[in-house]
Amino acid sequence: MSDTHTLKVVHIEQYTPQIFKLLMKPDFPITYASGQYIMLGFNTEDLKPFSIAAAPREDGLIECHIRKQPNNEWMDRLFEVKVGDSLVMQGPKDQISIKPAHTPIIFVAGGTGFAPMKALLDEYLRQHTEVPLHFYWGARQSEDLYMHKEMLDLERKHANLVYVPVVSENDPNWQGTTGLVHLQVLKDYPTLSHKTVYMCGPWPMIETAKQDFIDAGLDPIACIH
Numbered sequence: 606m607s608d609t610h611t612l613k614v615v616h617i618e619q620y621t622p623q624i625f626k627l628l629m630k631p632d633f634p635i636t637y638a639s640g641q642y643i644m645l646g647f648n649t650e651d652l653k654p655f656s657i658a659a660a661p662r663e664d665g666l667i668e669c670h671i672r673k674q675p676n677n678e679w680m681d682r683l684f685e686v687k688v689g690d691s692l693v694m695q696g697p698k699d700q701i702s703i704k705p706a707h708t709p710i711i712f713v714a715g716g717t718g719f720a721p722m723k724a725l726l727d728e729y730l731r732q733h734t735e736v737p738l739h740f741y742w743g744a745r746q747s748e749d750l751y752m753h754k755e756m757l758d759l760e761r762k763h764a765n766l767v768y769v770p771v772v773s774e775n776d777p778n779w780q781g782t783t784g785l786v787h788l789q790v791l792k793d794y795p796t797l798s799h800k801t802v803y804m805c806g807p808w809p810m811i812e813t814a815k816q817d818f819i820d821a822g823l824d825p826i827a828c829i830h
Contacts, residue, residue, distance in 0.1 A: 620751035623673045630753040639728035640701035658720035661728035670720040716807020743771045743786025747779040787814035797823035804830040
């Protein structure tokens with residue numbers, strides 16, 4: 606297939622025992638946009654979808670954040686790759702695309718659904734978007750907020766960005782906001798009219814949040830997931 610490429614693993618960063626970052630160099634330059642995903646694997650017969658986790662990088666590398674799934678031999682094998690190993694990809698493919706920024710923007714990420722939301726945020730920041738940007742990241746445990754420090758740094762650098770991490774399970778190491786991430790959004794925004802919401806995370810979260818957000822006045826067209 607014409608959109609099949611070989612990727613060389615050039616960097617691996619283990620965020621937690623279950624989450625790592627892969628930086629991969631394609632065999633030749635690939636054009637992609639924030640919010641797209643790739644099909645990744647060891648051969649073209651068995652590829653899995655992963656969001657690209659950054660806006661297009663100047664170095665041409667493709668970044669993915671991947672959570673290990675239990676009792677999954679394919680994923681076990683992926684977590685054993687080393688720098689210098691080669692993988693196969695198809696794509697990029699469309700998933701979520703950014704809209705012109707005319708209203709305040711709210712990002713809602715659950716777990717590693719953070720990856721495409723971060724890519725969209727990066728793109729808006731790169732475009733010097735002036736509307737308010739409010740980024741909510743929900744995780745079960747604080748360690749799952751694997752780029753928490755980077756997000757705090759971004760918040761300090763950009764006056765129009767507010768970052769709210771939310772932990773849903775009991776965690777003695779966490780002193781911040783707790784509960785379900787989409788309920789925190791509704792607490793901060795009882796009415797969501799004239800807002801744009803981007804969401805990515807577990808499907809049950811998306812379904813519940815979307816209905817609750819629409820009930821709070823969000824235009825269904827402005828709910829992008």
